[in-house]
Amino acid sequence: MAKRNIVKIGDDVLRKVCRTQLTFDERLHQTLDDMAETMYDAEGVGLAAPQVGILRRYCVIDIGEGIIELINPVIFEKSEETQTGNEGCLSIPDRSEVVTRPMKVSVRAQNRYGENIVVTGEGLMARALCHEIEHLDGVLYIDHAKRSK
Numbered sequence: 001m002a003k004r005n006i007v008k009i010g011d012d013v014l015r016k017v018c019r020t021q022l023t024f025d026e027r028l029h030q031t032l033d034d035m036a037e038t039m040y041d042a043e044g045v046g047l048a049a050p051q052v053g054i055l056r057r058y059c060v061i062d063i064g065e066g067i068i069e070l071i072n073p074v075i076f077e078k079s080e081e082t083q084t085g086n087e088g089c090l091s092i093p094d095r096s097e098v099v100t101r102p103m104k105v106s107v108r109a110q111n112r113y114g115e116n117i118v119v120t121g122e123g124l125m126a127r128a129l130c131h132e133i134e135h136l137d138g139v140l141y142i143d144h145a146k147r148s149k
Ligand code: CO
Pocket: 088, 089, 090, 091, 131, 132, 135
C-alpha cells in the first residue's frame, strides 16, 4: 500500500463529474487500499477517488466501524428527517461548516469485486455517504453551507 496525495480545493479535479468504474481488477483494489491508507493517515472518515486525482465513481468510508468501499454508489432512499451538524473535508483543510443532511440514507453500489451491495447509514454514516457520493459529481459540502446562509 502507498499513501496518495490529497487534492486540495482550487484544483479543477474536485469539480468534475466522475465516470462509472467498469473494471474490478487488481488496479482498482490497489487504489482502494491506497485510498484507505491515505484516509487513515489524514484521520478522515471518508475519501472519494477525485480527492486522489482519479475521476471515477468510487469512495471509501470508515466512521470507526470498519472500512466500507463503494463503487458506483447511488443514493436511492433518503429520510425526510434531517440532521444539522458540522462537516469537514480532507480537501478543504482547517475548515468546517454546518450542513443539513438526511438522518438516514440507503445506497446501492458495487463492492471491489463488482458484486451489488446495499448500504444503509444513519447519523454520521448517512452524512459521510452523502458527502462522499457528492464528491463524485464535483459537489463539495461548502456548496450547501453557502446556500444555507
Ligand atoms: Co470531502
